[in-house]
Amino acid sequence: MRIKKAVFSGSSVKVGGKPSLRLPEFAFIGRSNVGKSSLINMLTGNGSLAKTSQTPGKTQLVNHFLINDKWYLVDLPGYGYARLPDKDRARLRHIIWDYINNSEELVMLFVLVDSRHDMQEVDLRFISELGEKGIPFGIIFTKGDKQGITVLEAQVAKNKSRLLQDWEELPPCFVSSSANGMGKEDILNYIGSVLQTL
Numbered sequence: 001m002r003i004k005k006a007v008f009s010g011s012s013v014k015v016g017g018k019p020s021l022r023l024p025e026f027a028f029i030g031r032s033n034v035g036k037s038s039l040i041n042m043l044t045g046n047g048s049l050a051k052t053s054q055t056p057g058k059t060q061l062v063n064h065f066l067i068n069d070k071w072y073l074v075d076l077p078g079y080g081y082a083r084l085p086d087k088d089r090a091r092l093r094h095i096i097w098d099y100i101n102n103s104e105e106l107v108m109l110f111v112l113v114d115s116r117h118d119m120q121e122v123d124l125r126f127i128s129e130l131g132e133k134g135i136p137f138g139i140i141f142t143k144g145d146k147q148g149i150t151v152l153e154a155q156v157a158k159n160k161s162r163l164l165q166d167w168e169e170l171p172p173c174f175v176s177s178s179a180n181g182m183g184k185e186d187i188l189n190y191i192g193s194v195l196q197t198l
């Protein structure tokens, strides 16, 4: 699939406030600084659609982008901000789960993980909550250009093994780089193939 058109369609803090047009939604989430905004800009071919490198905690809204007039790419607030006060973290959690639990159009969620690191407790906890709720998800290992291919592949394999401790099967997994476009075709083709099954 190629993205020919990507238009910001609105921000919300409650699912009732999302754009009124009902179309399939693919959402993106991860810890702050994982490279979510850069990935969204890379996938859509728009250098500034999602703002990059904002102060942690500032991107606290659910943002909808209408893609090719056919589906929404949904940019969710980050999770696991260590430095946020408890009440702010609780508010973000509420915004995230209100969307995930109640958006009838959500098709699947991509959880972003930095390809250089072990998946952290907060990632694993979030993923197991998705499992408990039966929310389909995939994983995108970001910043794939930051290490050589051998080290990258070893770290991704390690994270997949970790996932297989909790899951019988691996979810769809991708490796991406916003710096060199790695993963763009695979991720968009995957979304395209899922859209065709709907």
Ligand code: GDP
Residues within 6 Å of the ligand: 030, 031, 032, 033, 034, 035, 036, 037, 038, 039, 051, 052, 053, 054, 142, 143, 144, 145, 146, 176, 177, 178, 179, 180
């Ligand atoms: P967000 O907080 O998850 O939206 O993360 P950003 O997209 O703002 O990225 C955080 C930092 O990582 C920024 O300095 C980006 O330039 C950098 N970054 C994000 N993705 C990549 C990538 O694929 N490769 C490299 N080399 N740097 C990246």
